[in-house]
Amino acid sequence: MNNDALHxxxxxxxxxxxxxxxxxxxxxxxxxxxxCVNNDDQLTEYLNNDLEKPPDILFLDLxxxxxGGFECLNEIxxxxxxxxxxxxxxxxxxSDETIEExxxxxxxxxxxxxxxxxxxxxxxxxxxxxxxxYHTSGLKKEIFLLNINPx
Amino acid sequence: xxxxxxxxxxxxxxxxxxxxxxxxxxxxxPRQYGKLEASLRKYGIEFIDDHKETLVQQIKEVIxxxxxxxxxxxxxxxxxxxxxEMNLSYSYISRVFSEATHTSIQxxxxxxxxxxxxxxxxxxxxxxxxxxxKMNYSSVAHLSYQFKKTxxxxxxxxxxxxxxxxxxxxxxxxxxxxxxxxxNCRSSRENTG
Numbered sequence: 001m002n003n004d005a006l007h008x009x010x011x012x013x014x015x016x017x018x019x020x021x022x023x024x025x026x027x028x029x030x031x032x033x034x035x036c037v038n039n040d041d042q043l044t045e046y047l048n049n050d051l052e053k054p055p056d057i058l059f060l061d062l063x064x065x066x067x068g069g070f071e072c073l074n075e076i077x078x079x080x081x082x083x084x085x086x087x088x089x090x091x092x093x094x095s096d097e098t099i100e101e102x103x104x105x106x107x108x109x110x111x112x113x114x115x116x117x118x119x120x121x122x123x124x125x126x127x128x129x130x131x132x133x134y135h136t137s138g139l140k141k142e143i144f145l146l147n148i149n150p151x
Numbered sequence: 152x153x154x155x156x157x158x159x160x161x162x163x164x165x166x167x168x169x170x171x172x173x174x175x176x177x178x179x180x181p182r183q184y185g186k187l188e189a190s191l192r193k194y195g196i197e198f199i200d201d202h203k204e205t206l207v208q209q210i211k212e213v214i215x216x217x218x219x220x221x222x223x224x225x226x227x228x229x230x231x232x233x234x235x236e237m238n239l240s241y242s243y244i245s246r247v248f249s250e251a252t253h254t255s256i257q258x259x260x261x262x263x264x265x266x267x268x269x270x271x272x273x274x275x276x277x278x279x280x281x282x283x284x285k286m287n288y289s290s291v292a293h294l295s296y297q298f299k300k301t302x303x304x305x306x307x308x309x310x311x312x313x314x315x316x317x318x319x320x321x322x323x324x325x326x327x328x329x330x331x332x333x334x335n336c337r338s339s340r341e342n343t344g
Contacts, residue, residue, distance in 0.1 A: 028253055100308065104315040110303075132253050133262050137211065143269045145312060147303025 006032040006135070007053070011043045011072070012061040017090075020117040021059070024124035030132065039065040040072050047082060054085050057131060059111075062091035062102070070105060077106035084141060086134070088127060094149070103145055112149045123148050153194050161187055181206065185243050207251045209237060210244060214256070218263045221286045229260065265301045268294065272306065273313050279306050 010021060015036040025032050035055070037043045043064070047054060058076075062069035069089060076082050088109035089102045099110050109127055114120050127148055134144055158165045158175070161183055165175050179187070184202060213236045217229075233256065234241040248256050268286060271277045277285065283294040298306050 030253070100312060100315075103312045104319065106316070129253055129258075130262065133259065136252070137263075139266055140270070143266075143273055143313065145302055145304060145309060149303060 004031075006030055006057070007055045008032055008034045009043075009046065009055040009058045010034060010036045011038075011040075011058060011064050011069075012036070012090075013038055013063065013065055017059075017061075017113075017117070017120060020120040020124060023117075023121045024128060027121065027125045028128045028132075030128060040067045043072055044075070047076065047079075054082050056135065057086040057088060059088045059090060060107075061113075062089055062093060062098070070101070073102070073105045073107060086131065086141065086144070099147060103147075108141065108144045109146045109148065154191070157187060157190050160190070163187065181237070181239055185239055189243070203247050203251055206237075206244075206247055210248050210256065211259070213237065214260050214263060217260065218267050221267075229257070261297065261301055265298055268298060268306075269309065272310055282306075 008021070008025075010018060015038060018034070018036055021034055025034070035046070037046050043060075047058075060069045060072060064072060069091070073087065073089065076085070076087065086108045087106065088111060089107040090111040090113045091098065091102075092113045092115075094112045102110050109131070111120075111123055111127065114123065127146065130146055133139065134141070155165070155167070163175060163179065163183060179202075210233065213233050217232070230241040230245070233244060237244055245256050248259070252259065254262075264286065268282050271282045271285065272279070279291050279294060282288075283291045286294070288294040288297075295306055298304070298309070302309065304312070
């Protein structure tokens with residue numbers, strides 16, 4: 001069993017979903033370290049710190065200031081060091097085109113962000129349950145695609 | 152001492168040293184282990200060791216065998232199949248599995264089956280009909296239903312995303328090659344010139 005804490009990074013303006021993340025982690029009982037960044041500059045700086053191992057999973061808001069999530073996604077997926085990092089994108093844009101674009105640009109998970117933090121908590125718990133199987137069973141990250149639509 | 156009483160009850164040889172530590176002679180069979188654990192649980196004593204990890208690993212192997220044999224068993228038969236393979240009660244197996252992996256055996260099996268379906272689509276370029284047939288799904292509709300339920304995407308959308316990703320990747324490699332060729336051209340011209 002992997003006893004090391006799961007390293008999660010949340011990239012979102014003001015980290016408003018932090019509460020839902022903490023509650024979801026409590027619900028699934030996974031040991032974890034949760035860090036937050038609030039804009040793309042902080043994200044780039046955090047991920048390019050060579051002294052630290054990249055997070056196991058990044059949750060990226062498509063509306064992240066300043067350049068937006070898609071731009072960050074592009075940048076991350078061209079960086080060899082971050083190739084294996086699982087990326088979950090979340091957004092309240094729910095069109096099929098947005099979802100597909102996110103996956104094509106390298107997201108592994110798409111979460112349709114509900115307004116209610118408790119619904120978000122449930123959606124995240126579902127994500128972590130499946131993600132955990134990938135993390136512990138050595139499943140192929142290249143074909144790991146998960147679309148969560150809580151409605 | 153509860154532990155000693157129980158070890159004797161199940162006929163497990165043991166020794167106690169001066170520190171009050173109990174040493175069990177030899178290895179416990181999974182059966183003995185399960186019984187001892189169930190009995191000690193009544194006293195609120197929990198086992199902490201590598202045994203469960205090994206057990207979970209074995210369960211996963213049995214599940215993978217099922218997936219790669221492309222056998223689709225009805226739910227009721229999965230439990231008896233795994234219990235028989237492991238020679239332990241299913242209730243014990245499923246409890247240990249859920250505690251350690253944060254998911255149920257049924258769920259794990261579905262995740263692995265869909266994972267296999269994805270590999271067949273991506274790596275072996277099989278059609279959905281071929282995948283459904285090979286993996287013993289009753290129909291393409293049933294495969295699509297379970298695929299969508301597990302991944303949130305239909306097999307068609309999944310396939311399109313993977314193709315677009317591959318195109319993006321090969322397009323960017325081609326572009327890089329062209330840039331490199333141009334650079335080489337220029338530098339050789341500069342050298343000769």
